[in-house]
Amino acid sequence: MLQIPEHNIPIVEIKTDFDVQIFIKREDLIHPKISGNKFWKLFFNVNQYLENKPENPLLITFGGAFSNHIASVAAFGKQFNIPTIGIIRGNELENNWQDNPTLSEASKNGMQFFFVPREDYQNKEKLTQKFSEKYPNSLIIPEGGSNEMAVEGVQYMLGNDTKDFDYLCTAVGTGGTIAGISRFAEEHQKVIGIKVVKDDSLGKMIQEWSRRNNFELIDADEKRYGKITDENIRFINWFYNEYHIPLDPIYTGKIMQKIFDLAEKSFFPKGSKILAFHTGGLQGIKGANQFLKSKGRELIAE
Ligand SMILES: Cc1ncc(COP(=O)(O)O)c(C=O)c1O
Structure with a gap:
């Protein structure tokens, strides 16, 4: 049997000029290789x-x-x-x-x-x-x-430190992570899943796993699923310079850019406290940079 490891994952404020407060939970730091969710x-x-x-x-x-x-x-x-x-x-x-x-x-x-x-x-x-x-x-x-046991495991991404937030945001690939966040969120919390893949069956799947209606799915960038865009690379590199937090171009870079975009468009009520989960994926930057380099494109900070 494996023991649940001691985990004390920092929540960091991402200071912006928006009329909401944005924070990021560094689940990517839980283990150097098996990061986040x-x-x-x-x-x-x-x-x-x-x-x-x-x-x-x-x-x-x-x-x-x-x-x-x-x-x-x-x-x-x-x-x-x-x-x-x-x-x-x-x-x-x-x-x-x-x-x-x-x-x-x-x-x-x-x-x-x-x-x-x-x-x-x-x-x-x-x-x-x-x-x-x-x-x-x-x-x-x-x-x-993603499966039932995975959804159960996601409860450990939530704790006393996440209870005060109004919004909990995560990237959605196969749906297990958002389903766990949704299942174990507080009554007052709204869960936002930012979809990075095109899969119309996700909503139903997540609902079955979560058994709650507290979540909403929003497309990261519906026209460019799975694509690494120059605009997102610029955002990731800017974010790294500004906050010293690396993001990957498939999941976390896309969700942070979308959260900024939603905040700018006043999607969140004024004064909301928003928590984004950094679900890791940083190992993918090397492969992405190999591809970007072969095309002569800007590289991603790592
Ligand atoms: C870095 C990262 N973030 C988010 C996700 C999405 O998680 P899920 O597949 O549970 O929706 C994944 C995929 O597992 C991932 O690798």
Whole structure:
């Protein structure tokens, strides 16, 4: 069994001229490699699995070649001494994954890879069946790590220090994080999920996990899902200079820019106290910079 680690995560004020107060909770600092929401989403899944004392424990999961989740599962396995397998979307990196910063770090943390053509990767049910037959004692964690146990784990991102805020804001990918925040938020709090992926089924999924109606989903940038935009890079670099907090270009950079945008447009009532969760993802900056450099574009501060 894993012990819940001591955690004392700072909440930092982001001073602005807006008529609201903005704060950020540095969940990215919980662990140098398993940052933010990923730590809590994995914690109870793995703990429950280990409770049954599996013979030769093994964690298996899915993700893209730059995935924060893949990086986190590998680091989690290393930290708690459990072997890991990553089923990677697309087989184009099968022979040169060493150049990909996420995969090379995951491999250093002991992860073994299976590269799967994109068409086959879509069929997770079939893949899950195949891997559970091959490794019957393993724990197969869904892509992005969101499930009921992950939602339970997210409660540890909330505590006495988050109770006074009027708004709790987080990035939404697979929905487990916002569902946990929504489930465990105080009665008076409103939860804002900033969507960074196009998935129209997210609202329903989150509702099922959270069982509450205290959340609202807002698009980060509906026309440019998954894209790294120059405007966002400028924002991230400006934010880093101003507040000395790094942001990634897929999740946290997008949500902070959106929160600033919403504050400017008076979306939040005057005087509101807003808390954004820094859910990590900073490992992704290296891969993003590799791509940006190849295109001759501005790089991201790290
Ligand atoms: C850095 C970061 N922030 C936010 C999220 C979104 O979390 P969720 O998939 O639970 O919606 C992810 C994905 O796990 C992530 O890697």
